[in-house]
Amino acid sequence: MTAxxxxxxxxxxxxPDEDVPMELHAAPSGPDRVFSGVxxxxxxxVLLVLTAIVVxxxxxxxxxxxxxxxxxxxxxxxxxxTGHFGLLPLLVGSLAIALIGVAxxxxxxxxxxxxxxxxxxxxxxxxxxxxxxLLATVxxxxxxxxxxxxxxxxxxxxxxxxxNHFGFVPIFRTPTPGSYVNSIFACGxxxxxxIIPIITSISREVMAQTPRDVCEAALGLGGTRWGMVTNVxxxxxxxxxxxxxxxxxxxxxxxxxIVVLVLSQANILTPKLLGPNGLGSIAKQITDNFxxxxxIYKSGLILAGLALFVTTLAVNIVARLIVxxxxxxxx
Amino acid sequence: xxxxxxxxxxxxxxxxxxxxxxxDGSAGDxxxxxxxxxxxxxxxxxxxxxxAGLAVVWVAFSVSGVVGPFGFVVCWLMxxxxxxxxxxxQRHGVLAMKDRLATLGVWVGALCALIPLVGVIGxxxxxxxxxxxxxxxxxxxxxxxxYTATAPVxxxxxxxxxxxxxxxxxxxxxxxxxxGMLTATYLVDHRxxxxxxxxxxxxxxxxxxxxxxxxxxxxxxxxxxxLNGKSGFAAALALAVMMLPIVxxxxxEVIAIVPGSLRxxxxxxxxxxxxxxxxxxxxxxxxxLVTAVILGVARIAGETAPVLFVAGGNAHYNWNPFKGQQxxxxxxxxxxIFQAGGNAVRDAWGVSFVLVLVVLTLFLLARLIGxxxxxxxxxxxxxxxxxxxxxxx
Numbered sequence: 231m232t233a234x235x236x237x238x239x240x241x242x243x244x245x246p247d248e249d250v251p252m253e254l255h256a257a258p259s260g261p262d263r264v265f266s267g268v269x270x271x272x273x274x275x276v277l278l279v280l281t282a283i284v285v286x287x288x289x290x291x292x293x294x295x296x297x298x299x300x301x302x303x304x305x306x307x308x309x310x311x312t313g314h315f316g317l318l319p320l321l322v323g324s325l326a327i328a329l330i331g332v333a334x335x336x337x338x339x340x341x342x343x344x345x346x347x348x349x350x351x352x353x354x355x356x357x358x359x360x361x362x363x364l365l366a367t368v369x370x371x372x373x374x375x376x377x378x379x380x381x382x383x384x385x386x387x388x389x390x391x392x393x394n395h396f397g398f399v400p401i402f403r404t405p406t407p408g409s410y411v412n413s414i415f416a417c418g419x420x421x422x423x424x425i426i427p428i429i430t431s432i433s434r435e436v437m438a439q440t441p442r443d444v445c446e447a448a449l450g451l452g453g454t455r456w457g458m459v460t461n462v463x464x465x466x467x468x469x470x471x472x473x474x475x476x477x478x479x480x481x482x483x484x485x486x487x488i489v490v491l492v493l494s495q496a497n498i499l500t501p502k503l504l505g506p507n508g509l510g511s512i513a514k515q516i517t518d519n520f521x522x523x524x525x526i527y528k529s530g531l532i533l534a535g536l537a538l539f540v541t542t543l544a545v546n547i548v549a550r551l552i553v554x555x556x557x558x559x560x561x
Numbered sequence: 562x563x564x565x566x567x568x569x570x571x572x573x574x575x576x577x578x579x580x581x582x583x584x585d586g587s588a589g590d591x592x593x594x595x596x597x598x599x600x601x602x603x604x605x606x607x608x609x610x611x612x613a614g615l616a617v618v619w620v621a622f623s624v625s626g627v628v629g630p631f632g633f634v635v636c637w638l639m640x641x642x643x644x645x646x647x648x649x650x651q652r653h654g655v656l657a658m659k660d661r662l663a664t665l666g667v668w669v670g671a672l673c674a675l676i677p678l679v680g681v682i683g684x685x686x687x688x689x690x691x692x693x694x695x696x697x698x699x700x701x702x703x704x705x706x707x708y709t710a711t712a713p714v715x716x717x718x719x720x721x722x723x724x725x726x727x728x729x730x731x732x733x734x735x736x737x738x739x740x741g742m743l744t745a746t747y748l749v750d751h752r753x754x755x756x757x758x759x760x761x762x763x764x765x766x767x768x769x770x771x772x773x774x775x776x777x778x779x780x781x782x783x784x785x786x787x788l789n790g791k792s793g794f795a796a797a798l799a800l801a802v803m804m805l806p807i808v809x810x811x812x813x814e815v816i817a818i819v820p821g822s823l824r825x826x827x828x829x830x831x832x833x834x835x836x837x838x839x840x841x842x843x844x845x846x847x848x849x850l851v852t853a854v855i856l857g858v859a860r861i862a863g864e865t866a867p868v869l870f871v872a873g874g875n876a877h878y879n880w881n882p883f884k885g886q887q888x889x890x891x892x893x894x895x896x897x898i899f900q901a902g903g904n905a906v907r908d909a910w911g912v913s914f915v916l917v918l919v920v921l922t923l924f925l926l927a928r929l930i931g932x933x934x935x936x937x938x939x940x941x942x943x944x945x946x947x948x949x950x951x952x953x954x
Contacts (some may be wrong), residue, residue, distance in 0.1 A: 249820055249821050249822055250821060251821035251824065251825055259833055261833055261835055262833050262834040262835055264835075265833075265834060265835035265838070266834070268743065269743050269744070269746055269747035269750075269751075270747060270751075270755070272739075272740050272743035272744045272747065273743070273744040273747045273748065273755070273756070273759045274759075275740055275744070275805070276744060276759055276762055276763055276766065276805060276806065276809065277758070277759060277762055279766075279802060279805065280762055280766065282777070282781070283773060283777045283802075286777055286780045286781060287773075287776065287777070287780070290780050337670055338670050338671075338673045338674055339674075340670070341666065341667045341668075341669070341670020341671050341673070342670060342671045342674045344667050345667050345668070345670070345671035346671075349664065349667050349668070350671075358671060358674070360928065361674060361675055361678055362674065363856075363924070364678055364921075364924060365674065365677065365678050366860070367856070367859050367860055367863075367920055367921075367924050368678070368681060368682070368863070368917065368920065369862070369863020369864070369865070369891060369916060369917070369920060370771075370863070370864075370865070371863065371865040371891045371894050371895060371913075371916075372681060372685060372863065372894075372913050372916065372917055373677075373681060375894065375898060375909065375910075375913060376680070376681045376684050376685070378898070379684075379688075379906075380680075380684060384631075387629055387631070388629070388631050388632065391629075391632070423677040423681075426674055426677075428768075430674070454656055454657065454659070454660035455660055455663075455664070456659050456660040456663035456664070457656070457659075457660070459663070477768065480768040481768050483770065484768055484769060484770035484771065485770075486770060486771045486772045486865075486866035487771075487865045487866055487891075487895075490866075491898065513770060513772045513866070516772055516776065517772060517866070517869060520776075520870060521870060532776065532780070535770075535772065535773055535776050538770055538772075538773070539769060539770060539773045542768060542769060542770055543765050543766075543769065546764065546765040546767075546768045546769075547761060547764075547765045550761055550764045550765065551761075
């Protein structure tokens, strides 16, 4: 109702219509201070959990770290019982799965995001949003089981074709001649399904922040819809999409059950991605060996878990900061 | 060539809104009206190209003797796109060609997102529905204590796992929902360094590897408690670690869209901060909050990795989450998949069907509640309250 008494001033910072809460500078009362403290304490729990995870993993991983030293990054063999703690074949495998997943998921996600924002009729829009939400809700063990039973055998023929015709590129080969199932590539392919929702939703949010009047100006000047997308929306949301893709990498790194069910690993550092018994994965290594292993092996696995956790967290935080910066520029 | 599409560069601040006067009641959507009719010519061009592409690829595949449905579809799409591109280029110019190809590409890409969803749910129904529903409700009641590699489906069931999932997810929900709500309220109301750090940590934790939560609770709970460590409660703790960021983030989004004017009105009427939060902000957002919690529950009910080392698994019923090992649905699927031979895979599909059924039901419930809109009452509060005067009364 303020609009009636104070008409919009031309130079006003915010239009009177906007719903921005007023700044209050009163000293809070006693109960309010208690309430505020309770809220802050609740918020601190998340930080506490994060710190506790890092501390616990580090504490229990310390024996392995002490024994391995720099061997963690320089050693190429993973065999903690004989004193080899080479993490590289595992970490590279986890990264490769995430990158393959992102490479497959990104085009699909961007198309879906554009579809929802710009192309789809209204009814299809809510259907597509539902589909994306549902993709994120189906449990990853079900994806893994489905991938193990259906996708991994089905992708073998195209993978073999790829190996036969493009085998001169090392990544299009198999470490086990003649076999193309249960590979890093198959894992990445299935992980793409769980990566699609996150890239779609984030890039959709970012694209929706493009100033609508610039888009309309583009159309009004006679540009085509694709012209508007490439010249207005894409330049505007480039950073945000980059952030979304990075978040997808983080999601792929954290994926556990799909990899555990589908991958067949030998923890060898090799560029060949199309077959079994090549690179390993940290998540699978932990899951398969954790319970029935010697104390030092356990410690090594915990340290590997810490490495995975820190890597994933770092990727996620960088990605979020990029997305946030784009969002801040939009305002 | 592309001068038409070389448009004003974005980046400058958008011109200030011309004010509220220009909008009418339906101003929520100020997108342009677009003519989206596909004329008969355009439809003929597209259909013709598709058919021509199909014909070309068919002939090429027959002649070369190559088989493979995947390659066929890919080659057909490529042929279709090239023919359509040439046709549009010749008839309408290069700009229209780019636009139409892009539109087609966007449609195909978006349809690709549908494939895995339909594929996975269809596959689970085909392989699991008959197992789970054949002797309904037997599969939902019995447990796996009678399992042998050759046991018929009538001797096993997911009952114990269902009980475990309900108890573990229930405990995790009880732990995380109050924490998540309070944190979300704090993050919305306060803008300082602490809240920014917490907000970023919450975001980052939503993508944390699930196996780490299991590892953490194993070290935190199972190792100190030795033999009694593995229990439903430990699994609930691990699930809570996963669930807290999910619920917080979703609640934050819901609370952030509560109109500031409502809160200000409460403050202006002399309500203290805590009252305005508990009586205005949270009740206004309750539909969204319930949706957020149900979605969080749906997401967490299928998590396997966190419970792997800490629930222990149990073929028998165990109603007590605080004592003894417990089963749950994802863990049961995992154990059956790695059970060698026999009917294990069949039973794993049956349990998968039950799990997908649970998750989909929760998902649909959340969508239905979310779609009912903020005005509806989820629970008849006015009947439960002592006094009838309330902010939302």
